[in-house]
Amino acid sequence: MTRKSTGKIIFADSLTNPDILYASGFMSHDAFLYFEVNRKKYIVLSSLELERASCEANKEINIINREDFLSETNDKSVNSLFREIILQYKQDKWIVPYNFPVLYSKIFKNSLSICKEEFFPKRNYKNKKEIKEISKALAVAEKAMSRAETILAYSSVNNKLELVYDKKPLTSEFLKNEINLEIVRNGAHTHGTIASSGLQCAIPHNTGSGIIKANLPIIIDIFPRLESTGYWGDITRTFVKGKVQKHLKQAYDAIKLARDNAISKIKPGAIPSVLHSEATEDLVKKGFKTGRDSHGKYFGFFHGLGHGVGLEIHENPRVNALATIPLETGNVITIEPGIYYPEWGGVRLEDLIVVTKNGAENLTKYPNILEID
Numbered sequence: 001m002t003r004k005s006t007g008k009i010i011f012a013d014s015l016t017n018p019d020i021l022y023a024s025g026f027m028s029h030d031a032f033l034y035f036e037v038n039r040k041k042y043i044v045l046s047s048l049e050l051e052r053a054s055c056e057a058n059k060e061i062n063i064i065n066r067e068d069f070l071s072e073t074n075d076k077s078v079n080s081l082f083r084e085i086i087l088q089y090k091q092d093k094w095i096v097p098y099n100f101p102v103l104y105s106k107i108f109k110n111s112l113s114i115c116k117e118e119f120f121p122k123r124n125y126k127n128k129k130e131i132k133e134i135s136k137a138l139a140v141a142e143k144a145m146s147r148a149e150t151i152l153a154y155s156s157v158n159n160k161l162e163l164v165y166d167k168k169p170l171t172s173e174f175l176k177n178e179i180n181l182e183i184v185r186n187g188a189h190t191h192g193t194i195a196s197s198g199l200q201c202a203i204p205h206n207t208g209s210g211i212i213k214a215n216l217p218i219i220i221d222i223f224p225r226l227e228s229t230g231y232w233g234d235i236t237r238t239f240v241k242g243k244v245q246k247h248l249k250q251a252y253d254a255i256k257l258a259r260d261n262a263i264s265k266i267k268p269g270a271i272p273s274v275l276h277s278e279a280t281e282d283l284v285k286k287g288f289k290t291g292r293d294s295h296g297k298y299f300g301f302f303h304g305l306g307h308g309v310g311l312e313i314h315e316n317p318r319v320n321a322l323a324t325i326p327l328e329t330g331n332v333i334t335i336e337p338g339i340y341y342p343e344w345g346g347v348r349l350e351d352l353i354v355v356t357k358n359g360a361e362n363l364t365k366y367p368n369i370l371e372i373d
Helices: 018-024 047-056 078-088 102-111 128-154 172-185 198-202 246-264 272-285
Strands: 006-012 032-037 040-045 061-065 093-096 112-114 163-165 194-197 217-222 235-241 306-308 315-319 332-335 338-341 345-348 351-356 359-362
Touching: 006 018, 006 078, 018 032, 018 040, 032 078, 040 047, 047 061, 078 102, 093 102, 102 112, 128 163, 128 172, 128 217, 128 235, 128 332, 128 351, 172 194, 172 217, 194 198, 198 217, 198 338, 198 345, 217 345, 235 246, 235 345, 246 272, 246 332, 246 338, 246 345, 246 351, 272 315, 315 332
Parallel strands: 006 093, 040 061, 093 112
Antiparallel strands: 006 032, 032 040, 194 217, 217 235, 306 315, 306 332, 332 351, 338 345, 351 359
């Protein structure tokens, strides 16, 4: 029986598509073609990008000049490019990712097959080079966190209990801008930085707005992406400028305990849903229950314990109540328990962890500081 030949093909830009960036190593705002046949990997680029790709693309990539490839036809369209690929690299089946442009699917007729699983499962298992890039991105996040902490430390408190920095009321908007500027200064970019305070902290992804006040929680969640390679970092810390109220200190200590306990249990074979469940139990034992109020609003710990980080800020493996696939060596995940109550706000702490052969390594170096004088 003749074995059927199978190729893989992606058409996307590598700024928004992590699979084509992972496979090619080439960063491009414009969509380009990547394909695999007979264990060889190719990208097709215009003459504009050839020289840059020869320096930046992964070493195993064969670079094809699009103009030369289509030199025998008057049609230089993407449709023509696909037709020539199919004609010259004959395969019984072409596998494409779930987000492959429908516009071009008819060209393949019956040879097109949509991948129902992860297109590159190896993305879940980071090698040393990838862990180094993630660590770089995390270092940028930590520098930005330090900038935020410094601003809070140098802020004064007026008679309205408002924070004042550089003779102006300190707002979440200003703090986010300073965080983002620090990220850009260090070769990365971001969108959606969180610097929420007070009751805003009861909504996990509330990015924050308005004047920041003393004696209330301030959640800062920073996740930059490296301009050079596209890898992400992620960190969250909770601060209070001024006096920490008793209930807030108890909440912070409970979250820190749940996070640290979870990290201590990470190893190859650990079940994410079990880690999540045990973190929830840690919080309940400390008096922080999870549920819904009479208005249907959630309170307590109502999100996942963590998620994978790499060429996407949220990727596999997931660490939540539904995730039953065991962790494996090379997984890079966050551990970020949080509790949220509409009466007073919330607390969240987040570290970035790599699963090692014998356990786990915490990539996060930033200290845990709640109270800022």
